[in-house]
Amino acid sequence: GGIITQTPKFLIGQEGQKLTLKCQQNFNHDTMYWYRQDSGKGLRLIYYSITENDLQKGDLSEGYDASREKKSSFSLTVTSAQKNEMAVFLCASSIDRAGTEVFFGKGTRLTVV
Amino acid sequence: GEKVEQHESTLSVREGDSAVINCTYTDTASSYFPWYKQEAGKSLHFVIDIRSNVDRKQSQRLIVLLDKKAKRFSLHITATQPEDSAIYFCAASMPGTYQRFGTGTKLQVVP
Numbered sequence: 450g451g452i453i454t455q456t457p458k459f460l461i462g463q464e465g466q467k468l469t470l471k472c473q474q475n476f477n478h479d480t481m482y483w484y485r486q487d488s489g490k491g492l493r494l495i496y497y498s499i500t501e502n503d504l505q506k507g508d509l510s511e512g513y514d515a516s517r518e519k520k521s522s523f524s525l526t527v528t529s530a531q532k533n534e535m536a537v538f539l540c541a542s543s544i545d546r547a548g549t550e551v552f553f554g555k556g557t558r559l560t561v562v
Numbered sequence: 563g564e565k566v567e568q569h570e571s572t573l574s575v576r577e578g579d580s581a582v583i584n585c586t587y588t589d590t591a592s593s594y595f596p597w598y599k600q601e602a603g604k605s606l607h608f609v610i611d612i613r614s615n616v617d618r619k620q621s622q623r624l625i626v627l628l629d630k631k632a633k634r635f636s637l638h639i640t641a642t643q644p645e646d647s648a649i650y651f652c653a654a655s656m657p658g659t660y661q662r663f664g665t666g667t668k669l670q671v672v673p
Contacts, residue, residue: 482660491568491651491665492606507660508563539605547655548594550608 451476453554455540460559468527470557472540481523482541482551485509492539498523499546530561564589566654568664575671581639583667585652588633592654595628595635596661600649609650610637642671 453474462468474481480499484492494507496515504515514526523540540554565588575581587595596611612619612626612635619626625638635654639646649668653661 484663489571489665492663494660494662497660508662546660547658548613550596550611551598551661553598553605553607555605 453540455554455557460557462530462561464532464561466530468530470525470538472523473521474542476542478542478544480543480546483525484539486537486539532561534561564592564654564662566662566664568652568667570667572668575642577671577673581642581669583637583650585664586634587654591656593657594655596653597637598651644671647671
């Protein structure tokens with residue numbers, strides 16, 4: 450089996466600050482994702498990447514940047530933290546982008562003060 | 563794009579009874595329908611899926627039904643146990659696109 454490691458587990462930022470979340474996977478999966486989980490709203494896709502250096506926008510990409518530096522890592526940047534950004538960010542990976550199960554990391558909980 | 567609706571936000575059942583969670587989707591091209599479970603304080607993990615070429619799939623106590631005409635799919639958990647208590651998310655995807663998720667159903671199994 451494999452594992453998805455997200456760092457940090459908790460992130461406290463100030464309004465307007467640029468914040469970076471990191472993710473590593475050792476499944477050797479091609480596709481990686483960043484989802485945002487808000488209570489009562491389910492999971493919404495921010496960005497995904499189907500291979501190293503690829504980047505695709507999801508449904509919620511505004512206000513975020515992402516980078517797939519290598520196959521095993523995918524980082525997400527909140528470009529300017531807002532008060533309503535308190536949420537859990539989940540990194541995930543899958544063999545391909547459709548038709549297969551997605552594996553999730555444990556999440557980064559963001560709080561903006 | 564595809565939109566997935568999950569109809570029950572909370573569900574409470576007695577231990578040993580069956581639980582049913584329903585989802586609908588909008589795009590007839592969707593062909594893959596997985597379900598994920600999130601236990602308290604943990605992340606999501608996959609539990610079962612169904613593809614559009616079948617209308618029923620079972621894995622132990624979990625049954626997934628797919629009604630393509632109604633664009634509806636459901637998760638049935640039979641003989642529920644306390645460890646089934648969790649939030650369940652349905653998802654759907656079209657070929658070549660990422661999965662879109664429902665808003666989750668919090669299932670509570672009471673003794």
